[in-house]
Amino acid sequence: MAQYQIAWLPGDGVVHDVMEVSRIVLDALKLDAQYIPGDIGWEFWRHEGDPLPQRTLDMMKNTDCALFGAITSKPKEEAANELDEHLRDKGLIYFSPIVRLRQEFNLHTNMRPCKAYPGNPLNYREGIDLVIFRENTEGMYGGVEFHPIPQAVFDVLSDNHSKMKKFAQYGLENLAMSTRIMSRQKCANIVTQGFEYAKKFGYKTVTVVDKPNVLRETGGLMIRTARQVAKKYPGIELWETNIDAQAMWLIKNPHDYGVMVAENMFGDILSDLAAQLVGGLGFACSGNIGDSYAVFEPTHGSAPKYAGQYKVNPMAMLLTSKMMLDWLNEEDKARRLETAISKVIKEGAVKTYDMGGTNTSLEVAEEVVRHL
Ligand code: IPM
Ligand code: MG
Numbered sequence: 001m002a003q004y005q006i007a008w009l010p011g012d013g014v015v016h017d018v019m020e021v022s023r024i025v026l027d028a029l030k031l032d033a034q035y036i037p038g039d040i041g042w043e044f045w046r047h048e049g050d051p052l053p054q055r056t057l058d059m060m061k062n063t064d065c066a067l068f069g070a071i072t073s074k075p076k077e078e079a080a081n082e083l084d085e086h087l088r089d090k091g092l093i094y095f096s097p098i099v100r101l102r103q104e105f106n107l108h109t110n111m112r113p114c115k116a117y118p119g120n121p122l123n124y125r126e127g128i129d130l131v132i133f134r135e136n137t138e139g140m141y142g143g144v145e146f147h148p149i150p151q152a153v154f155d156v157l158s159d160n161h162s163k164m165k166k167f168a169q170y171g172l173e174n175l176a177m178s179t180r181i182m183s184r185q186k187c188a189n190i191v192t193q194g195f196e197y198a199k200k201f202g203y204k205t206v207t208v209v210d211k212p213n214v215l216r217e218t219g220g221l222m223i224r225t226a227r228q229v230a231k232k233y234p235g236i237e238l239w240e241t242n243i244d245a246q247a248m249w250l251i252k253n254p255h256d257y258g259v260m261v262a263e264n265m266f267g268d269i270l271s272d273l274a275a276q277l278v279g280g281l282g283f284a285c286s287g288n289i290g291d292s293y294a295v296f297e298p299t300h301g302s303a304p305k306y307a308g309q310y311k312v313n314p315m316a317m318l319l320t321s322k323m324m325l326d327w328l329n330e331e332d333k334a335r336r337l338e339t340a341i342s343k344v345i346k347e348g349a350v351k352t353y354d355m356g357g358t359n360t361s362l363e364v365a366e367e368v369v370r371h372l
Helices: 015-028 042-048 054-061 076-081 097-104 151-160 162-170 184-201 218-230 243-252 264-277 315-327 331-347 361-370
Strands: 004-011 033-037 065-070 109-115 129-135 205-210 237-242 259-262 285-289 294-298
Touching: 004 015, 004 054, 015 065, 015 315, 015 361, 065 097, 065 315, 097 285, 097 294, 109 184, 109 264, 109 315, 129 184, 129 264, 151 162, 184 205, 184 218, 184 259, 205 218, 205 243, 205 264, 218 237, 237 243, 243 264, 259 264, 285 315, 294 315, 315 331, 331 361
Parallel strands: 004 033, 004 065, 065 294, 129 259, 205 237, 205 259
Antiparallel strands: 109 129, 109 285, 285 294
16 A cells, blocks of 8 residues: 555546646655545536535545646536536535635645745745745635525524614515634634744744734734634744735735734635745645644636646646645655745746646646756
């Protein structure tokens, strides 16, 4: 039996191309792994009514970790309209499989490094090197939502909060509500992950981003908890910023930031912004990390229009694979892979269209392998 069992979950669209690249490179590194393909994606939604069938979850439970691509996702009504005839009118609701995976496996920490590799023509500025720690299981994406708001829910909220009553005038069927529920435990965890990382890699500050001046209770809980956690790390300064201002400062002074921590939705937004500073989604990698399981995925989507053309930049997927190697404690392989990636970027001889080149994803794979 191979040393590692890795669930192989490309999903939809273009990620099949880049996962093929990843496989070529992992094989060149001689990672002793067995890759077990799993059903996940839009086709399974259309034909089975579930984009993440139970058999896939069961398979994953017997693996060490998963490499995931991306999945086409659409708003509720559009998704329902694409179901096969026999699945219509059953009240099936589409949920993003990656959000579900994060919750099912309690992958509480979404780690998203954004590093400007020297010489990347797409760098906003050279020398940017930051990591976002995004809480991954609750907050605004926790999934507790209503439309319409049930009468009982409305009544309880009205009894407990004076601001709720004014919404009654619209009628419950005209009201939608998404909640932002946050726990002290998950706030403490994500901030701790940020501080531990800062300690390990010598960062002097950790920036916790929220909006406590308006979101007094949830944002307040995050900041108060962060202050508690920060006390345990005397050499590292806690910076507290608001999400709106932080978006501006990241553009203005990106070098000021190293480790950033945020709630689920704010972290989602912030990480796309940060990705653009270091070359865009073609360079954005991430790891959904729990206590004993992890799912690694590039931050980019499924880009269906490019599927099968081997056109898109495989760097995000390769950097994602590098994160997986780190998590498996294959530090030597991780380091070799990152060094090779970094050389290929710096030399600039082989590059995909987004970097101004004409090479295919597979040619980038070959070039990375040559530099291993
Ligand atoms: C991400 C993506 C996902 C998210 C989508 C596809 C559900 O934007 O991983 O950042 O919002 O978390
Ligand atoms: Mg996102």
